[in-house]
Amino acid sequence: xxxxxxxxxxxxxxxxxxxxxxxxxxxxxxxxxxxxxxxxxxxxxxxxxxxxxxxxxxxxxxxxxxxxxxxxxxxxxxxxxxxxxxxxxxxxxxxxxxxxxxxxxxxxxxxxxxxxxxxxxxxxxxxxxxxxxxxxxxxxxxxxxxxxxxxxxxxxxxxxxxxxxxxxxxxxxxxxxxxxxxxxxxxxxxxxxxxxxxxxxxxxxxxxxxxxxxxxxxxxxxxxxxxxxxxxxxxxxxxxxxxxxxxxxxxxxxxxxxxxxxxxxxxxxxxxxxxxxxxxxxxxxxxxxxxxxxxxxxxxxxxxxxxxxxxxxxxxxxxxxxxxxxxxxxxxxxxxxxxxxxxxxxxxxxxxxxxxxxxxxxxxxxxxxxxxxxxxxxxxxxxxxxxxxxxxxxxxxxxxxxxxxxxxxxxxxxxxxxxxxxxxxxxxxxxxxxxxxxxxxxxxxxxxxxxxxxxxxxxxxxxxxxxxxxxxxxxxxxxxxxxxxxxxxxxxxxxxxxxxxxxx
Numbered sequence: 186x187x188x189x190x191x192x193x194x195x196x197x198x199x200x201x202x203x204x205x206x207x208x209x210x211x212x213x214x215x216x217x218x219x220x221x222x223x224x225x226x227x228x229x230x231x232x233x234x235x236x237x238x239x240x241x242x243x244x245x246x247x248x249x250x251x252x253x254x255x256x257x258x259x260x261x262x263x264x265x266x267x268x269x270x271x272x273x274x275x276x277x278x279x280x281x282x283x284x285x286x287x288x289x290x291x292x293x294x295x296x297x298x299x300x301x302x303x304x305x306x307x308x309x310x311x312x313x314x315x316x317x318x319x320x321x322x323x324x325x326x327x328x329x330x331x332x333x334x335x336x337x338x339x340x341x342x343x344x345x346x347x348x349x350x351x352x353x354x355x356x357x358x359x360x361x362x363x364x365x366x367x368x369x370x371x372x373x374x375x376x377x378x379x380x381x382x383x384x385x386x387x388x389x390x391x392x393x394x395x396x397x398x399x400x401x402x403x404x405x406x407x408x409x410x411x412x413x414x415x416x417x418x419x420x421x422x423x424x425x426x427x428x429x430x431x432x433x434x435x436x437x438x439x440x441x442x443x444x445x446x447x448x449x450x451x452x453x454x455x456x457x458x459x460x461x462x463x464x465x466x467x468x469x470x471x472x473x474x475x476x477x478x479x480x481x482x483x484x485x486x487x488x489x490x491x492x493x494x495x496x497x498x499x500x501x502x503x504x505x506x507x508x509x510x511x512x513x514x515x516x517x518x519x520x521x522x523x524x525x526x527x528x529x530x531x532x533x534x535x536x537x538x539x540x541x542x543x544x545x546x547x548x549x550x551x552x553x554x555x556x557x558x559x560x561x562x563x564x565x566x567x568x569x570x571x572x573x574x575x576x577x578x579x580x581x582x583x584x585x586x587x588x589x590x591x592x593x594x595x596x597x598x599x600x601x602x603x604x605x606x607x608x609x610x611x612x613x614x615x616x617x618x619x620x621x622x623x624x625x626x627x628x629x630x631x632x633x634x635x636x637x638x639x640x641x642x643x644x645x646x647x648x649x650x651x652x653x654x655x656x657x658x659x660x661x662x663x664x665x666x667x668x669x670x671x672x673x674x675x676x677x678x679x680x681x682x683x684x685x686x687x688x689x
Contacts, residue, residue, distance in 0.1 A: 194219035194687065197478055197496045199466050199511070201225030202232025203669055204660040205502030206451040207676030210274060212500075213455055215684045221458035222494070224480055226465040230452055232504075233257060233632055234669075236443030241537060241577075241622040249577030251537045252443050255627040258568050258584070259283065259437040260669035267670040270677065276450055280438040283550065283571050291552035292365055293560070294321050298545065298552050298614060307366055308350060308387045311401040326357030334396050343638055346383065347375040353397065365553035369564040371667065372529045372589030372633050382640035383667075439572055467491075469499070469511045476656060498656035498683045502676060504528075505663040506631050515657075519650040522643050526663050528631035530596040531563070531588040534607035537622040540581050544616025547581060552614070556591060562610040563589050580622065583611060590635060600626045634663035655686040 196212055196219050198205045209223055229235070233256035243249045262268060271277050291298035302319045304311035310330070317327050333353045344352075346367060350359040364375045371383060381388045387397060394400035440447045452460065461482060468479040475495040483489035501508050509523035540547075551566035563586040569576035576582040585607035588596040595603070604624045611617040644664055651659055658679030662672050 194498075195494075195496045196221055196683065197476070197494070197499045198223045198502055199469075199478070199499060200232075200502035200504070200507070200661075201227075201230040201460070201462075202502060202504075202672070203234055203448075203451075204662070204672040204676040204679075205232075205500070206230065206448065206455075207270065207673040208500045208502055208658065208660050208680045209455045209458070209676075210270075210451060211677040211680035212684070213458070214273070215680060216687075221455060222496070223455070223458065223460045224464040224466055224478070225460070225462050226503075226507075228462050230460070230462070231445065231448035233629060234444035234448055235627075236445035237625065239535075239537060239623045239625065243577060243580070243622075244539070249580060249622075251535075251577070251580070251582050251623065252568075252575045253535045253582065253625060254444055254568065254584075255533065255535075255625075256629065256632075257444070257669060258566065259439040259571065261437055263668075263670055264674075266674060266677075270673050274451060274454060276440075276447060279440050279442070279446065279450070281441045281572060283437050284573075287548050287550060287570055289549045290366070291549050292321060292362060293552060293554045293558050293614065294361060296614075300549065301362065301366070305362065308354075308363055308384065309390070309397045309401050311405065313398060321361045322357050326355060326361075329355030330358050331398075333398050336396070338391055338395055342381070343641065344380050344388070345376055345638060346373075346378040346380045349380045349387070350375075353391070360555060360557050365555040365564070368556065368589065368591075369553040369586070371635070372531050372563060372586075373635055374590045377590075377635065377637045379636050379638045379640045382636040382644075437571075441574075464492075466503075466507075466511060468514065469501075470514055471654070474656075498658070498687055500658035500660055500676075500679045500683060502660040502679070504632060505634050505661060508659065508661065508663075516650055516654065519647060519654075522646050522650070523663070525643060526640070527590075527635040527637065528663070529588070529590040529633045529635055530593055530628070530630045531586060531633065532596045532603055533627045533629070534585045534587065534603055535623075535625045535627070536583045536585070536608065536611065536617075537576060537624075538581050538583060538617060539619075539622065540579050542618045543581060543583075544618070545614075547615075551584075560610065561587055561592065561595060561606050562614075563587060563592075565611065565614075583615070583617075585611060589633075596628055596630065634661075634667060636667075651682075655689070656683060658683040 198209050201223055209221055212221055235255040237253045239251040239253055241249050290301050292301055299321050303315040310316040316330055336353050347359060350363045367375060390397050390400040464480045464482045466478055466480045470477050476499045477495050479493045481489050481491055505526060505528050509520050512520040547567050547570050550571045553564040554560050554562050565583055565585045567583055569582040603626050651657060660675040660679040664675055
């Protein structure tokens with residue numbers, strides 16, 4: 186195993202997305218004397234977390250500003266370690282909750298946007314009455330869904346989302362509710378998506394309670410007993426424990442001034458270390474007890490130079506394709522297993538509209554589109570409804586999502602075609618009229634790993650092989666979760682593993 190004097194340690198982080206930044210912050214905390222070098226191939230940090238401002242001229246001649254996320258626009262604070270990371274990074278005070286007034290989504294059904302049943306959480310109807318009164322299901326579909334209470338536990342250790350849902354709730358609830366809601370998160374094919382890998386808590390609920398409906402009832406009963414008539418999840422910690430209130434466990438939050446402000450705050454935490462942008466790593470190799478990295482530094486407007494450096498440890502926090510490519514020369518088997526994990530691409534088309542030019546009341550956070558609807562749109566969100574200060578007064582911000590695992594070719598269309606398709610869909614489904622105040626396309630190629638059946642076995646193999654490469658940490662959204670908290674956790678775990686190896 187590796188041994189090194191902490192004051193002479195050199196550690197490289199390859200990739201400056203949220204996983205890489207979380208790893209860098211954790212390394213600084215655990216080994217403050219170490220010298221860190223963060224290498225990022227693009228001209229900015231943050232990866233898919235990127236905020237743009239769009240300034241437009243409004244009808245009265247004044248200037249208005251839209252705050253537009255190019256990737257994710259919120260995240261779920263679903264574990265105490267996430268809260269702890271945010272607290273240590275002094276980021277809690279900058280987080281805001283979703284608009285309490287319109288916390289719901291719509292599903293497209295028969296060319297109309299229908300609200301999802303109240304408190305329907307992806308696969309779990311927390312209020313059976315709401316499920317039994319929704320127009321999204323026929324009476325046959327409702328009766329079949331209610332029978333979930335009597336469905337036996339599965340003995341299959343790895344079941345697809347589609348098979349799990351149809352077995353427990355029936356075909357209708359999968360096609361009209363679960364498939365579009367989950368596709369809107371994972372941009373995935375539910376027939377291939379591994380439920381235990383992508384949504385393990387639902388598989389655990391089935392095994393523990395025998396029924397997802399029964400599990401919801403037990404949680405609500407315990408919460409009511411513990412908190413009186415307060416309708417909240419039990420054991421819900423506050424993000425700000427000193428105040429005893431605020432955004433709570435299980436709530437979606439976002440940085441008040443956009444994700445770029447969060448990235449800036451994390452970057453400031455490691456400002457004393459080397460941060461090298463436009464540094465594309467071309468080779469990675471093990472050199473005795475050291476790791477040798479070769480990278481090309483310099484952008485299109487400057488000369489490119491090739492640099493090599495030796496490090497005591499590295500954390501690989503690139504996107505999935507890059508990680509597989511770099512590890513070929515280190516461990517071909519490891520690289521092959523990584524390459525077996527597919528990744529989907531998507532495009533986000535953002536529009537600014539005058540509120541008067543949208544017929545829909547926009548009394549929700551967005552809508553999802555079932556695959557059965559056979560439309561080019563995956564989903565659309567209304568960030569200016571979800572959060573304050575995302576659009577000027579009298580305006581709305583709408584983001585349309587296209588592509589994903591089932592319609593990958595759409596991502597390759599040129600920007601004008603993507604805008605035209607997305608705008609036509611918003612006109613048809615939201616009653617949008619006239620020309621938007623602005624439009625912007627963001628493409629995310631191979632950015633969403635697909636947790637297909639067998640994913641947990643692949644992850645076990647990856648982690649077993651990494652264990653035989655002391656000083657190498659792996660972090661990203663392709664291991665144990667695609668959300669921001671999962672990426673933070675992966676970065677922190679990679680840092681802990683590397684430090685443990687160096688101290689051994």
